[in-house]
Amino acid sequence: MSNQFPTTYQILLYSRLSITIFKIMKTRIAFFFCITFFSCQNKIYLHRIETYLNSSTPKSKGRYLSDDFRSFFLEKKGEGKNKATALRSFVNWDAPLHPDITISKWTVRGNTWIVDFNEQNDFSKLIGFPGWKGTERISFNSQKMIYEAVYIPNPDNPSYKPWLQPAVEWLEQHRPNDLNEVYINGKLVQTSETAKKWVDLLQLWRKKTRR
8 A cells, every 4th residue: 555645736725725724823822812811801990890789888889999989960061060069969868778779681882881870779778769860970991990970960860759658657646756857848858877877767657557
C-alpha cells in the first residue's frame, strides 16, 4: 500500500481553513468577553441604583452619591437639591417608612439610566394602596457615582386618599387627637416622627378592624 502525501493545493486549503476557523473562534471569544464585560458593568450600575432607591438610612442612601450630587423633581430646572438637602428630605419622611421599590424596566443612554419602577412603603402597604409608578433619570460620573437624579411621577397615579379614608374615619372616632397630629386639613404631616406615628396608628386600625 503506497503512502499518500498531501499536495501543495491541499496544504494551502488546510491552512486557509485553519485560519478561517481561528478567525471565527477569535471573533466569538471576543464577542463573549464583550457581552460578559457589559453584563458585569450593568450589574454594578443596577446594584447602585437599587441601593439608592431602596435605602432606609441616609448612610446607605448616600453611599453612591457624588459630592456634587443634585436631585430634581419633574424636570431639570434650577439648582435642584444638593446632596445634604436631599438626604435631609429623605430622613423626614421616606427613610422611616422603608421604601420598597421594584424596577420594571430600564434603558441606558450614555452615562444616564432611565428607570421605570413601582414604589411602595410601610404606609402604602398598610392601607392596601398599590403604590406609585414613576420614572427616574439617574446619571453616573466616571467614578460610577450618581451625580444627578430626576424623579418623574407617573401622571396616571391614583390618589392614595380613597385607600386611606377607612382608616381616617376609624381614627376620627377612636384616636382623634393622634389623627390631628399626623393629618391636617386632608394633608399628611410629613416628618420623621409623623411617619413613624402613621405606621403605629395604621397597625392599630388594622388590628382593631381585623383588616
